[in-house]
Amino acid sequence: MTKAITPEWIAVDWGTTHCRAWAMGADGEILADARSSAGMGTLEREGYEPALLDMVGAWLGGRDGENPMRIICCGMVGARQGWIEAAYCAVPCPPLSPDLTRAPTTDARLDVRIVPGLKQQKPADVMRGEETQIAGFIALNPNFDGVLCQPGTHTKWVHISAGEVVSFQTAMTGDLFAAISGHSVLRHSVSVDGWDDDAFDAALSDGLAKPESLAARLFALRAEGLLHGLPNASARARLSGLLIGAELAATRPYWLGQQVALIGADTLCAHYATALAAQGITAKRTDGDALTRAGLIAAHSLTKEPTT
Amino acid sequence: MTKAITPEWIAVDWGTTHCRAWAMGADGEILADARSSAGMGTLEREGYEPALLDMVGAWLGGRDGENPMRIICCGMVGARQGWIEAAYCAVPCPPLSPDLTRAPTTDARLDVRIVPGLKQQKPADVMRGEETQIAGFIALNPNFDGVLCQPGTHTKWVHISAGEVVSFQTAMTGDLFAAISGHSVLRHSVSVDGWDDDAFDAALSDGLAKPESLAARLFALRAEGLLHGLPNASARARLSGLLIGAELAATRPYWLGQQVALIGADTLCAHYATALAAQGITAKRTDGDALTRAGLIAAHSLTKEPTT
Numbered sequence: 001m002t003k004a005i006t007p008e009w010i011a012v013d014w015g016t017t018h019c020r021a022w023a024m025g026a027d028g029e030i031l032a033d034a035r036s037s038a039g040m041g042t043l044e045r046e047g048y049e050p051a052l053l054d055m056v057g058a059w060l061g062g063r064d065g066e067n068p069m070r071i072i073c074c075g076m077v078g079a080r081q082g083w084i085e086a087a088y089c090a091v092p093c094p095p096l097s098p099d100l101t102r103a104p105t106t107d108a109r110l111d112v113r114i115v116p117g118l119k120q121q122k123p124a125d126v127m128r129g130e131e132t133q134i135a136g137f138i139a140l141n142p143n144f145d146g147v148l149c150q151p152g153t154h155t156k157w158v159h160i161s162a163g164e165v166v167s168f169q170t171a172m173t174g175d176l177f178a179a180i181s182g183h184s185v186l187r188h189s190v191s192v193d194g195w196d197d198d199a200f201d202a203a204l205s206d207g208l209a210k211p212e213s214l215a216a217r218l219f220a221l222r223a224e225g226l227l228h229g230l231p232n233a234s235a236r237a238r239l240s241g242l243l244i245g246a247e248l249a250a251t252r253p254y255w256l257g258q259q260v261a262l263i264g265a266d267t268l269c270a271h272y273a274t275a276l277a278a279q280g281i282t283a284k285r286t287d288g289d290a291l292t293r294a295g296l297i298a299a300h301s302l303t304k305e306p307t308t
Numbered sequence: 309m310t311k312a313i314t315p316e317w318i319a320v321d322w323g324t325t326h327c328r329a330w331a332m333g334a335d336g337e338i339l340a341d342a343r344s345s346a347g348m349g350t351l352e353r354e355g356y357e358p359a360l361l362d363m364v365g366a367w368l369g370g371r372d373g374e375n376p377m378r379i380i381c382c383g384m385v386g387a388r389q390g391w392i393e394a395a396y397c398a399v400p401c402p403p404l405s406p407d408l409t410r411a412p413t414t415d416a417r418l419d420v421r422i423v424p425g426l427k428q429q430k431p432a433d434v435m436r437g438e439e440t441q442i443a444g445f446i447a448l449n450p451n452f453d454g455v456l457c458q459p460g461t462h463t464k465w466v467h468i469s470a471g472e473v474v475s476f477q478t479a480m481t482g483d484l485f486a487a488i489s490g491h492s493v494l495r496h497s498v499s500v501d502g503w504d505d506d507a508f509d510a511a512l513s514d515g516l517a518k519p520e521s522l523a524a525r526l527f528a529l530r531a532e533g534l535l536h537g538l539p540n541a542s543a544r545a546r547l548s549g550l551l552i553g554a555e556l557a558a559t560r561p562y563w564l565g566q567q568v569a570l571i572g573a574d575t576l577c578a579h580y581a582t583a584l585a586a587q588g589i590t591a592k593r594t595d596g597d598a599l600t601r602a603g604l605i606a607a608h609s610l611t612k613e614p615t616t
Contacts, residue, residue, distance in 0.1 A: 176488065179488055220433065
């Protein structure tokens with residue numbers, strides 16, 4: 001018979017397309033983990049509690065209404081269309097607020113708290129989920145003063161100073177890449193995978209040097225395929241290079257002359273590291289998953305402390 | 309009983325999503341017209357002849373293999389994935405070549421000729437269909453020296469001199485607008501219709517003045533909706549303004565200080581006219597459909613002349 005898992009608390013990263021949960025021990029060690037495809041994008045409001053119980057129900061042994069399980073969640077679960085809205089905190093502020101939002105549950109064993117996202121009034125910007133990675137990064141690098149870049153569907157550039165988020169800027173580069181490569185005429189020219197380092201490098205420096213030419217560069221991927229046999233893998237790398245080049249042009253005030261740390265998936269971060277290196281920036285790279293857990297641990301600690 | 313329609317020849321505009329045909333009299337007058345949704349995007353190679361007969365079969369009375377009906381087609385019907393590839397002509401050249409490509413038919417009453425598109429080796433670019441509108445424009449404005457702008461899914465900027473296409477540049481602005489507004493996170497923020505002139509004007513001048521900021525401006529449409537209640541119709545106009553602004557930044561060598569004529573649909577051309585007017589360019593506007601027919605008439609005339 002398997003020994004029952006009896007965590008101290010549970011950490012949950014609940015995004016748009018997936019959900020992951022970790023059974024946490026008293027000293028921050030992971031006793032077990034679970035994952036589900038019940039992301040925020042697929043759930044109605046009343047679907048969250050059953051989806052959570054499906055994942056973590058086996059870890060609730062011995063819990064009751066007197067001694068419920070503390071469950072700390074971050075991500076889109078706290079969006080307006082999620083389980084319950086966890087109102088944004090306005091920067092400048094620390095990445096984590098001690099005021100987590102309690103989600104309504106019918107099962108008395110559950111004490112679910114949701115980490116709020118961050119907002120910036122002007123230029124208007126929002127994040128939800130990334131703040132937890134940022135908190136994890138700061139927990140592990142308390143003296144960091146510089147810029148975090150979190151590449152992804154909506155890449156975040158975040159200015160950090162004295163443990164606070166000073167300002168941030170979103171570039172929807174991954175989202176644009178998917179929309180353009182999947183739903184414009186370039187779907188005929190850009191492969192689903194494959195890569196070409198030289199094409200990426202050339203497009204990146206072109207996109208960064210002449211961001212005003214972006215609109216003229218895109219259709220050329222189609223035309224060069226038709227006229228000169230540009231391979232679809234090269235077109236894919238060039239599209240990525242043009243879009244990341246445009247992003248770097250737009251976010252220059254964030255990275256120019258700064259200490260930059262990249263947080264996220266390996267392949268994508270490698271492309272950003274290459275791009276920044278060409279601009280003389282040596283970016284430190286950190287795995288995002290570990291930082292999400294470190295941030296959830298930091299959020300859990302905050303909920304145990306008296307608020308000031 | 310209705311009098312039978314017996315045209316001299318038939319003009320056909322056969323695009324990706326639709327097909328239109330006109331029964332033409334001896335003096336260029338339109339005797340009848342027909343349309344179909346059997347666009348190039350929906351047809352296999354063997355489907356073109358039946359689709360054409362569905363539209364124009366009633367106009368073939370008295371024709372036979374000795375005296376077939378001349379049918380002049382322009383558009384994507386001549387693409388590699390169309391009925392038969394009509395190889396591109398390389399600019400600089402007149403918009404129409406006398407060497408039309410004959411499509412294979414089994415019905416001896418049909419003599420189908422397809423107008424070739426234009427290509428530019430460097431920067432690589434192609435057009436197919438627009439060359440016929442350009443020919444129509446030049447037929448009606450033989451002394452025009454300047455730039456044509458044909459806004460649409462793939463907007464063309466075309467430098468015309470001495471009756472020839474000197475060079476051209478495609479900006480896939482309409483395609484980008486559809487992909488971004490329909491298939492990125494902005495689908496939640498950008499309405500399907502509605503408009504806001506002030507939002508368009510401000511975004512346009514912002515996009516044109518700071519094209520390097522485009523990547524930073526897009527996600528703000530989402531964030532301003534969430535934080536400041538930006539209406540979806542305003543977000544739609546701003547997205548359009550940002551993209552047309554980026555296009556104008558990329559095509560500045562085409563329009564700056566030039567005589568510009570806009571060809572195309574009314575609403576879209578009005579937006580471009582507004583944009584160009586803000587840059588001190590008064591663009592002449594012409595209806596695209598009339599020019600397509602004028603261009604097909606010019607192409608028909610060429611097929612009657614001995615080639616040199």
